[in-house]
Each structure stands twice: as C-alpha cells, then as structure tokens.
Amino acid sequence: MTVAIAQHIAPTFDFPVVFTRKAFDPANSVLADILAQAGAGPRKVGVVCDAGLVAADPGLPGRVTAYAAAHGDVMALVEAPLILPGGEAAKADFAVVQAVWELTFRGKLCRQSFVLAIGGGAFLDAAGFGAATAHRGVRLIRMPTTVLAQNDAGVGVKNGINYFGRKNYIGAFAPPYAVVSDHALLATLPRRDVLAGLAEAVKVALVRDPLFFARLVELAPRLAAGDDEALFEANVRCAEAHLQHIAGGGDPFELGSARPLDFGHWAAHALEEATRGELRHGEAVAVGIALDTLYSCRTGLLSRAEAEQALSLLDALGLAVWHPALADLDMAAAIEAFREHLGGRLHLSMLTGIGQRIEVHAVDAPQLEAARAELAGRQ
Amino acid sequence: MTVAIAQHIAPTFDFPVVFTRKAFDPANSVLADILAQAGAGPRKVGVVCDAGLVAADPGLPGRVTAYAAAHGDVMALVEAPLILPGGEAAKADFAVVQAVWELTFRGKLCRQSFVLAIGGGAFLDAAGFGAATAHRGVRLIRMPTTVLAQNDAGVGVKNGINYFGRKNYIGAFAPPYAVVSDHALLATLPRRDVLAGLAEAVKVALVRDPLFFARLVELAPRLAAGDDEALFEANVRCAEAHLQHIAGGGDPFELGSARPLDFGHWAAHALEEATRGELRHGEAVAVGIALDTLYSCRTGLLSRAEAEQALSLLDALGLAVWHPALADLDMAAAIEAFREHLGGRLHLSMLTGIGQRIEVHAVDAPQLEAARAELAGRQ
Ligand SMILES: NC(=O)c1ccc[n+]([C@@H]2O[C@H](COP(=O)([O-])OP(=O)(O)OC[C@H]3O[C@@H](n4cnc5c(N)ncnc54)[C@H](O)[C@@H]3O)[C@@H](O)[C@H]2O)c1
Ligand SMILES: NC(=O)c1ccc[n+]([C@@H]2O[C@H](COP(=O)([O-])OP(=O)(O)OC[C@H]3O[C@@H](n4cnc5c(N)ncnc54)[C@H](O)[C@@H]3O)[C@@H](O)[C@H]2O)c1
Numbered sequence A, B: 001m002t003v004a005i006a007q008h009i010a011p012t013f014d015f016p017v018v019f020t021r022k023a024f025d026p027a028n029s030v031l032a033d034i035l036a037q038a039g040a041g042p043r044k045v046g047v048v049c050d051a052g053l054v055a056a057d058p059g060l061p062g063r064v065t066a067y068a069a070a071h072g073d074v075m076a077l078v079e080a081p082l083i084l085p086g087g088e089a090a091k092a093d094f095a096v097v098q099a100v101w102e103l104t105f106r107g108k109l110c111r112q113s114f115v116l117a118i119g120g121g122a123f124l125d126a127a128g129f130g131a132a133t134a135h136r137g138v139r140l141i142r143m144p145t146t147v148l149a150q151n152d153a154g155v156g157v158k159n160g161i162n163y164f165g166r167k168n169y170i171g172a173f174a175p176p177y178a179v180v181s182d183h184a185l186l187a188t189l190p191r192r193d194v195l196a197g198l199a200e201a202v203k204v205a206l207v208r209d210p211l212f213f214a215r216l217v218e219l220a221p222r223l224a225a226g227d228d229e230a231l232f233e234a235n236v237r238c239a240e241a242h243l244q245h246i247a248g249g250g251d252p253f254e255l256g257s258a259r260p261l262d263f264g265h266w267a268a269h270a271l272e273e274a275t276r277g278e279l280r281h282g283e284a285v286a287v288g289i290a291l292d293t294l295y296s297c298r299t300g301l302l303s304r305a306e307a308e309q310a311l312s313l314l315d316a317l318g319l320a321v322w323h324p325a326l327a328d329l330d331m332a333a334a335i336e337a338f339r340e341h342l343g344g345r346l347h348l349s350m351l352t353g354i355g356q357r358i359e360v361h362a363v364d365a366p367q368l369e370a371a372r373a374e375l376a377g378r379q
C-alpha cells in the first residue's frame, strides 16, 4: 500500500530596502528604527566590514561604534566591528563565512539577533552565507557599499561563495532582514567601480523597463560626469526594478531554469573566470550585454536601431563593450557551463526591443561568432 | 533624502511525501514517477547512502543501481551510490557535506538534477545541507530509513550539522523535492531505534492531535510488540501531523520564536549533548516529554489524569521516562541554551490538555525541580 501526502508551503518574507545618506550619523534614524521595530530592548548586533571599504574609509568602524552608543536603547554591539577581506577574495574560501560563524558563537547571536554586514557585493555574498547558515539564519542587515551592490547584488535573496573554481558554487537563498544603502559611502568608491555598477542598470532597463532605459539615456552625461544626484536616482530605480522582478517574477527562489536578469551573464561569468578577477563583474556584464544585444539583432529579434541605442548607452556611460579575453573565449563551453549552473535546458534571455526580452533555448553559433567579430571591430 | 522600498516575497514549495514498501523493487513506480514528472529524458541522480543502513542491509546500493537501470528512461545515476558515515557522526564535521558537494561537482549535477539521500535523520540533515548549498540548491529526494526520520526529521524543511559542539549550529531551511519513505527499509532497524522514533509521535499527538493520541493508545500494544501495520499507520499519521503543522502553522521557516513541535526538546537537546550521543534523539525526547508533562501538571496547566495518560502511553510503548543524566543536568543553563538557539524571548510549549498546548515564557524553577524529582521517583 502506498500513501501520498501533498505538502504545500508558502512562507512570506518582507523586508525594507532603504536608500539614505550618512546612515551612521547619530541623527539618521534609519538603522535605529529598523532595530526598534524588531522588539523591545536593545538588539544584539554583530558587525562585519569589508576591509577594502575600511581601507578607503578608515573612520567607518568608529562611526558604527559611535552610532551604536548613541542608539544604545535599540542596539548593542556584541564586540567591535570585525574587518574581514572584501572583494572576490571574500568568496575565495570559507574564511569570511567561518569568521561570521565564530562571531555569532562568541557573541551568542541567535535567530532574533542581527549581523550587520557592510561592504561590496562579494563581501555581502560571503558574510550573508555565514549569517544565513548560523542557527539556520541569523537576521542579516545588508549595507551595500558599491554601486553594483546597492542597485543589484545587495537587494536580492541570494548569497554564496566560489568553490571548485566556480562562481557561487556554494550558497543559499536567504532574504535579508533589511537592506540599508548609504549613498555617502559611495564617495570613496573608485570611478571604475561606479561605472561597472551601472552596467547592471543598463541590463535591467534593457530586459524589463523601457522608461528606465529612457531615463538612463537622459542621465548618462551626468552619470558619466560623476553627478551624485543622478547616481542616487539611478541606483534607486535599478534596485526597484530588481526588487519588482524578484517579487513579481513568480519564482523568487529560482526553482525553474529561466533567469531574465541574467541577460548577458553567460559571457560575463566566463570572462570573469577567464580574467581571474581582473575584470569587475559589471565590466564583464557590459561586454556580455553588448554581445547578446548584437546577437539579438543579427538573429532578427531586435532592430538595428534599438541595438545601436543599447550600445550607445553603454558608450555614453563610459563602459567598454569589448575585452581582449572575449577574443579567446570558448563560447560554446561558456554557454554549456551557464546551462549547467542554471540546470536543465538552456535558457538565455535575448532582446526583442528596449525593455523587452524572450527566452531562447539554443544558440546560432555562426551568428554568435559574427556578433563577436562585429564587437571586436567596433573598438 | 531617504527612499524606502517595501519588498514582499512569497515563494511557494510543493512536494510529495510518499509512504511505500520496497521502493527499489523495479515494479514500484513511486520514485520513477517522481523523476518522470520532473521533465523529459533521464534525470541525473547522485545517490548517497547512510553507512549504518548499508551495514545492516548490504544489498541496498545494488538494488538502487538495478532500479535505476530498470528505469533508465527517467533516471541516470551519475556514479555508483556513495556510502558515507551515518548517525550523529554524519553531523560531527563537514565530511558528508563536502562529499555531497564533490559528488555534485564530479557528476555535473545542476539545480534541475537530483541528489537522492537514503538514511537516518542525522544523515539526511548532513547530506541535505550539502544538497541545499551546492549551486544554492540541487533537488533533494529524501528517503528516510528510521522511524524518527520517516515520521519527523525527514519530512520537514530543515537540515544542518553540529558545530562548536552545538546541535544543528550550521544549517539552512530548504524544502525537499520529494520524500519517499520505504517502510520495508525499517526491517533492519534495531528495536531501540523503532521505539525512540515513536517518542516524536507521542509528542506531536500531545501538542496538537487528540485523535492521534487516542489512536496511539489503541495501537500501543501492537507497536510495542513490533507489529508492522501498526507502525506504518503511526508513521503516516505522525508525518501528516508534522506536515500540517509546518504548512498551516504560519511560520514554516521559523522566523518567529515559537516552536510548538519542540515540546520537551529543551531537555532533550541538553541530554543528547550531555550524553554525547549515547542517548538517541527520540529517547531523549521521551524523557523531555515526561518532564514537561509533569511540569505542566505541577504548575496547574494540565490535569493529573491527563498527565498520567501521557506517561502511561510512553510506558506502554516501552519508552523510558528517566535517564541518569537528567539528575545531573543544569536545567537553568539548558533552558538558556534553548532560548538562545530559538532566539529572543523564551518560548516553551506546555500542555493544557491532551492535544492542547500553550506557550510559557518563564519557568518556575522549584516546580521544575519537583517535576524532575517526581520523575526520578517513578523509576
Ligand atoms: N547575490 C546576488 O544576488 C548577486 C548579484 C550580482 C552580483 N553578485 C556578486 O557581487 C560581486 C561583485 O560585487 P561588487 O561589484 O560590489 O564588487 P566587490 O564586492 O568585489 O567590491 C569591489 C572592491 O571595492 C571595495 N569596496 C567596497 N565598497 C567600497 C567603497 N565604498 N569604497 C571603496 N572601496 C570599496 C571592495 O573591498 C572590493 O575590493 C560578485 O561576486 C558577484 O558574483 C551577487
Ligand atoms: N531536520 C529536522 O527537521 C529534524 C527533526 C528531528 C530530528 N532531526 C535530527 O535527526 C537526527 C536523529 O535521526 P534518527 O533518529 O533517524 O537517527 P540517526 O540518523 O542517528 O540513525 C540512527 C542509527 O541508525 C542507522 N540506520 C539508519 N537507518 C537504518 C536502518 N533502516 N537499519 C539499520 N540501521 C539504520 C544509522 O546509521 C545510525 O547509526 C538527529 O540528528 C536530529 O537532530 C532533524
């Protein structure tokens, strides 16, 4: 006799994504309010900071400590902020993850306590995996400090580290408790990283948001010139588009194979691996976007005029659409690796218009080759 | 200027929990049907088996391989079944987790491929953590092979390993793709483990299911005598009660502090740690249930008659309600450790009737002491 029970589970997750300035100015109540809403009395908080960020902004740990002291009614640091490796090094091994586990243990942080992680997307991915797996999940407040992390990497539901030489091989799905983006922390970010982050804004605009695309075209000169207000607006709108996609896309934990927001990413991941971290994620994404835009055009999905608009925007933002590593890339192998990571059948997003995409399940290799050659020729 | 976006995510998870017999008889289509529904063509499957189970049933890996061969249209084993440490040893370090990561890498398992984990609750917890974190989640089919795993540990959404000497310190929430319980695999399970598993049935009946409690009282003589049909029924009903609690309790991922199904578990966890694995989880739970039942009675929540019914059922099932380690237990420290693991305020379930519970947030230490003394005296 066989008995089958159908189980259905529908957890819900709610979290705020706040964009502010000078989050650690004691007069800024964003963080204190979030902690206050978590219950009575001071909440235990363990703080971890991206060492690259702290190198550029050595006063940060002190400002965090002073803020906690000023808001002692709602937050209690369990120890001084920990400074841990940032950038892709944070994801290269278990050191950051392990440090977060040890912090939760030393500080007796429980599932109702907080880890506050401050840093770039890579740092948040590693620290986030640690927080998500200690006690099966200590509350995580992410404070993203790069453009890419504020507009994309820091607002989603994924974390992870690299393993077996593969990006994000080990990780989990785990919504944060809150995300607080401090625009003022971007002041120390090198221009190169600011631009790289804007590639994700172009991407999300291209696949789902024609109005945002039009606005980015308007903002491009100011963004390229380093205008702060323009960057704030672009970050908020880009994050919003990502958040809407995750909430409304019907598959927040990516149980299926489709990943619209991975437009351009098959090549980006391969370029990142091929250049061993010399290319920023966003820089690789810009090249990947350009390649797939031209491929969409050459296969008749996208008009030439729209393809040129997309490439012009990348150009106007100062994003290179070519990298020498693309010349040597085994594109078939890269697509196969991407398929394998997503799982199952190949799903690639291609453009059918500005803000419109479809899925393709196979690639026309000669056209892809031609798109690469065209891109090489544009340099 | 501060901009706040409210993100709301509502993923849903559906999975079957099937109770069958001789799942690897090629004529049994349960597993093949589950894989067939996952899409066209043979699905890649990596198999990991609990070494304790295989020691008792050495033919198992061969039967799995033969089953896969007979159902080659829907399943393709990526390699021969791996035999990995079972029991609490599986959770003592990262070896099982690491072996699952390596299996997914060697076998190029993706998020649409499968890990089939066959073993006791401890083995499933460790292998499940590995599967949940490779590619942020390879599909996991759990095949629980102890009574406790079939009626409780194997049907939920949690996994984990022990760390820093603490039970389940590292882990995640991750619903399985399917659960297939093969009753025939229980044939090799020592009587001690069969009985231990029944403690969870008593627990879930006591906190939420008076009809199941009444049925357990009826079944108790047959269960104690090793009747197979009685055990099948008890397992299905117990699993059903757990599944209903998880699906309907409003907090499947345990974001709050309340954990009704942890009735009796504060003492159980402490006894397991104190005896360093000498006590089975279910044996420890039986003692914990008895203690908290008497405490509920002594604090006026539960009638004496009902407390005696609960203790009589444990007795009729052959479950000891006392262990010498309880005499030495620092109960205040154990309750504090439990509070810390759940997080926030203390939440303990106590009984107000058979199948009825309330939450208490503090413990009357002299009454708890008296309950312990009463239990000691009953031996
Ligand atoms: N989890 C997700 O959903 C998701 C999405 C997209 C990308 N990602 C990941 O994000 C990572 C890329 O993140 P990133 O682009 O933020 O780069 P990054 O985290 O690698 O940071 C780049 C460098 O900037 C430093 N830094 C950080 N903030 C700074 C600041 N304010 N001033 C000066 N220096 C600062 C860092 O130390 C690092 O050296 C990749 O690992 C990618 O896989 C994750
Ligand atoms: N994830 C959850 O939601 C959850 C819930 C409850 C308990 N648990 C965990 O489950 C674990 C206890 O599981 P358990 O009670 O199944 O014990 P177990 O997994 O430790 O198994 C007990 C012993 O039986 C062996 N074994 C397994 N199947 C056998 C079979 N059919 N024949 C002969 N031997 C067999 C194992 O090798 C082991 O030596 C604990 O670690 C506990 O924390 C998890």
Ligand SMILES: [Zn+2]
Binding pocket: A152, A200, A265, A281, A285
């Ligand atoms: Zn990206």
Ligand SMILES: [Zn+2]
Binding pocket: B152, B200, B265, B281, B285
């Ligand atoms: Zn239990």
